Amino acid sequence: MLVGTVVGQVWATRKEETLGGLRLLVVQPYLLGGAETAETIVAVDTIGADTGERVLVVYGRAARHAIGKGHDIAFQSAIVAVVDGMDLGGRRVGQTAHDDE
């Protein structure tokens, strides 16, 4: 339930077994007006998102639904959409920062 930008990927060999085969991306939440936060979220990619793309991240049951491996899984956040753009009061925010008007 937030928009963020994919800023990277996490690699992990030692992990809980239900995380096997999941692509884990690092997402930086979007802030209005060009502000930047240092916080990040790690979310399972369910949609084929790339670094730099703006995405929608959800949590909990919604994330488990999107991951599609049932509810007995050791992760609870997921990327469920790649954002084409946002219309913010007449200002167009694009799929990546390069597309912003």
Place this chain on the structure above:
Amino acid sequence: MLVGTVVGQVWATRKEETLGGLRLLVVQPYLLGGAETAETIVAVDTIGADTGERVLVVYGRAARHAIGKGHDIAFQSAIVAVVDGMDLGGRRVGQTAHDDE
């Protein structure tokens, strides 16, 4: 469980299939005393809210109930009311910033 102002809309073509047909709005949480936050929430519009209007946003099971497509859905936040106004200690906060006293 928070009041915020609708500041825009999110467009997404590549998305988890249960998001099809949902209108996704960007909401900026309301702060007391005229302060502004750069944070935003994306929530499914279930009520016909417009940009600039103050709305109530809920999460989790409450949001899924409002969306009305069951609990197997990849989203967990929703707009469930358009605020007519808030009475804050005698000060009237309106449906939009233009209506504030």
Place this chain on the structure above:
Amino acid sequence: MLVGTVVGQVWATRKEETLGGLRLLVVQPYLLGGAETAETIVAVDTIGADTGERVLVVYGRAARHAIGKGHDIAFQSAIVAVVDGMDLGGRRVGQTAHDDE
């Protein structure tokens, strides 16, 4: 699971139907040492709280239990107690700011 002060009420005509008849109050979380936050929470009043009173706010299943209309409801925060006072290391914090020692 937090203490806050009721700072106002929210009015909404256009709302999800399960919100009908609920009294929605605006609560400002309590901070130690006289600090003030601009953040607010909207919570269903289940106890008859008044503006200026300090209250306990809960979320999720606990809130739905307190609201008492079942779990198929589009809200997930509730006021479950009016605070008589808090004993903070010998300092008495009252039911309202006027009662603080």
Place this chain on the structure above:
Amino acid sequence: MLVGTVVGQVWATRKEETLGGLRLLVVQPYLLGGAETAETIVAVDTIGADTGERVLVVYGRAARHAIGKGHDIAFQSAIVAVVDGMDLGGRRVGQTAHDDE
């Protein structure tokens, strides 16, 4: 899932009935490096914690399990342990601030 210090107690006569008999403590989250937050959490004491003691606070289903009155209860945070100490990179943080090295 956080460590905090018990800084006081909450008294409430007007409260949702399932809160009867619960001891509600005010907890200030622990921050690294001696920083202090003004935020507080209210949690049900399930372990016999005293003011000044560092404790573990949990939320949601975990808290309801610890409270032990079933899931139909109007509270969702609980103190589940009194911390003997924390080993933070060679630095010992004690049960209370007086025990810190």
Place this chain on the structure above:
Amino acid sequence: MLVGTVVGQVWATRKEETLGGLRLLVVQPYLLGGAETAETIVAVDTIGADTGERVLVVYGRAARHAIGKGHDIAFQSAIVAVVDGMDLGGRRVGQTAHDDE
């Protein structure tokens, strides 16, 4: 659903009985660009993480799944992976701060 660094361990003798035998680690969330937060999370170690290692922390049902003692347990956060590294826009962030490029 966040990356953090294990900064220590919590010891507790007086605790809710379902916490018996669990190793509780203190995790400091990772921030972009070398920023540091004073906030910490306590999470059950399910993977054999060491102090200084970067790890993935999850909450709620995902954490209970990883802990593997069923859902009637008084904790709701867990370490589910030790991070080999993160690829952040060409910059490599390592398993520990010593491995960062």
